[in-house]
Amino acid sequence: DSFNNTDYNSQSDYADPRLFLTVGMPGFPYEFNKNYMMDQSTTWSRSNGLYGYYITLKHNVDPDGDYLIKGAWWGSPMNRIVLRYSDVLLMRAEALIQLNDGRIAEAISLINEVRNRAKQSTAMIADYEMEYGVRFNVQPYTGSYSQADALKLLKFERRVELALESERFFDLVRWGEAAEVLNKFYAEEAADCTIYTNASFTKNKNEYLPIPFAQMSASNGNYTQNCGNW
Structure with missing residues (x-):
């Protein structure tokens, strides 16, 4: 299991089933509806492919299903999930790993x-294996x-x-990796999209939002501005 900069190739790559439940890709049905390939x-790309042709499948519904409200505007009564059970399991696993007190096996069990x-x-x-030649693993x-x-x-599992x-x-902020990961992303994307040319993430500053000036003033000096945000 790894991530790299190459696109998924259904003819040669094994894939976690979650890929097809998360990412809409050319050659596959949108929301599992074969009327929308x-x-x-x-x-499928309002930017003419500038950002690629991949789209999210999460938080979306079948265009032909009863769950989509059509009219002058489109809407859905889909609930917004604030916290999923898998997130709870992975949070506990992370805590057990960070404790490093002999409970690594318990953490791996939760990940599993x-x-x-x-x-x-x-x-x-x-039917994706038969229809589109994908290989789950x-x-x-x-x-x-x-x-x-x-x-x-x-x-990896959280990702x-x-x-x-x-x-x-x-x-990324919690792990202290935000600057490294995001600045690498900006550098790679700048070649295709110029808006990233001057983009940067400053460690120990951009992890946090600044406290609004009005609140700082109203505190009569009792608030301390977040790191670097002044």
């Missing part, structure tokens, strides 16, 4: 609980791991399980 066109669920999450994509971890290695597994759920930035 995604492709590399302006239909999430992975085993993902392995079975193929009801909506059961997600397995539980069976080895013994150091604290550092266990933390790598935990970080794939909670992808596009607005958790990633806060994870």
Whole structure:
């Protein structure tokens, strides 16, 4: 399991089933509805491919389903999930790993609980292997791991399980990796999108929002501005 800068190739790559439940890709149905096959066109990319042709499948619904309200505006009664059980499991696993008091195996068991669920999450994509040639593969971890290695597994699992759920930035901040990861992203994207040319993330500053001036003034000197935000 790894992430790199290459696109997914259904003919050669094994994939976690969560990929197809999270990311809409050219050549696959949008929201599992074969009436809407995604492709590399302006239909699926308002930026003409500037940001690629991948779209999120999370928090979206089938255009032909009863769950979408159509009219002058489109809406959905889909509930906004604030906290998922898998997030709770992974938070506990992370805490156990950070404690480093002999409970690494317990943490790995919790990570595996999430992975085993993902392995079975193929009801909506059961025919993808036959129809589109994809190859599913997600397995539980069976080895013994150091604290550092266990933390790598935990970080990977949060990335794939909670992808596009607005958790990633806060994870990077908590791990102290926000500047490294985001500045690398800006540098790579700048070649294709000039708006990133001057983008940067300053460590120990941009992790936090500044306290508004009005609140600072109203505190009569009792508030201390967040690091670097002055």
